[in-house]
Amino acid sequence: MTMRSTLFAAAALSVAVPALAQDAGQINVICSVQAEWCNMIQTVFAKTTGVKVNMSLKGSGEALAQLIAEKANPKTDVWFGGTGDPHLQAAELGLSLEYKSASLPQLHAWAQQQAQQSGYKTVGIYSGPLGFGYNTELIAKKKLPIPKSWSDLLNPAYKGEIQVANPASSGTAYTMVATLVQLMGEDKAFDYMKALHKNIGQYTRSGTGPIKAVARGETTVSISFVHDGPGEAMQGFPVATITPAEGTGAEIGSMSIIKGARNLDNAKKFYEWALTAQAQQFGAASRQFQLPSNKSTPVDPRVPDFKKIKFINYDYAKYGASTERKRLISKWEKDVNSLPR
Numbered sequence: 001m002t003m004r005s006t007l008f009a010a011a012a013l014s015v016a017v018p019a020l021a022q023d024a025g026q027i028n029v030i031c032s033v034q035a036e037w038c039n040m041i042q043t044v045f046a047k048t049t050g051v052k053v054n055m056s057l058k059g060s061g062e063a064l065a066q067l068i069a070e071k072a073n074p075k076t077d078v079w080f081g082g083t084g085d086p087h088l089q090a091a092e093l094g095l096s097l098e099y100k101s102a103s104l105p106q107l108h109a110w111a112q113q114q115a116q117q118s119g120y121k122t123v124g125i126y127s128g129p130l131g132f133g134y135n136t137e138l139i140a141k142k143k144l145p146i147p148k149s150w151s152d153l154l155n156p157a158y159k160g161e162i163q164v165a166n167p168a169s170s171g172t173a174y175t176m177v178a179t180l181v182q183l184m185g186e187d188k189a190f191d192y193m194k195a196l197h198k199n200i201g202q203y204t205r206s207g208t209g210p211i212k213a214v215a216r217g218e219t220t221v222s223i224s225f226v227h228d229g230p231g232e233a234m235q236g237f238p239v240a241t242i243t244p245a246e247g248t249g250a251e252i253g254s255m256s257i258i259k260g261a262r263n264l265d266n267a268k269k270f271y272e273w274a275l276t277a278q279a280q281q282f283g284a285a286s287r288q289f290q291l292p293s294n295k296s297t298p299v300d301p302r303v304p305d306f307k308k309i310k311f312i313n314y315d316y317a318k319y320g321a322s323t324e325r326k327r328l329i330s331k332w333e334k335d336v337n338s339l340p341r
Contacts (some may be wrong), residue, residue, distance in 0.1 A: 024050035032082025036286040042187030060171030077261040083171030087254035088320030091121035096256035109295035126253040126290035131226040131243035133211040161220040162209035172207025177320040230302040231287030
């Protein structure tokens, strides 16, 4: 389904809904997926329910920081999307509300596990593997090899050719740090990241920044979630993706209702709607190709085939804990980001 036909169907559905009361209220949402998806759910939910959606777009690291800052006086009702680790930290810090959806049995086991681990203060809405994006034209022009493993990225030929986000502001980059620590052991992982640092041209603020830079020819290689690649390719950019041979981690994109939400009834309504198979189709319709958590959602053929990817046994509970995240990010800042390049 194209974005246009999805919005048309949504508009048709909204016509079928009885005349909505003018005072259906509003909801304040932090959205941590890409802008097109955020805009689509904002439009469709408002049309089908009459609820005004005030939406702000923030990476998951920034979203968590905002929720911590607002704890005494929350201004957010729902946090939609972004890597699951910060959602687990929000649950641990008492920032999100326990809410057990009746839809849980309709979700994949990994989404239900995310809910259980958090004491039902968050839930998985999609999953996507970490890997590499690369610009096929630049790779050919510069006669560089296609990176197929973590170790390949240390090739001196890639000096200044790789972008990854900063783990302090990006859940994507924190997933990379946690993946490498689990894959290699902490000491070897940090030795690896120090060596990789020499090849990094830029640490971006947002996790999607590097693959967008790859698409536009501003860098050759990115460390990104591979589901962000097909959307860039659909726009005509020379982007391809690959997952590392040694193994990789995956995000469980999550959703949380904020404790102290001012529009709690609408927050619950949005939460239930976002778990439906119909609402979860808007990811692919907006060119985002994560695996949806509702088992009934049609899976777009451009979604990465999880059966063909070597995954580590990612410990979401341990690496989703605020103390562990804070410790690893602090160590990365001190031991890696401070080094000259």
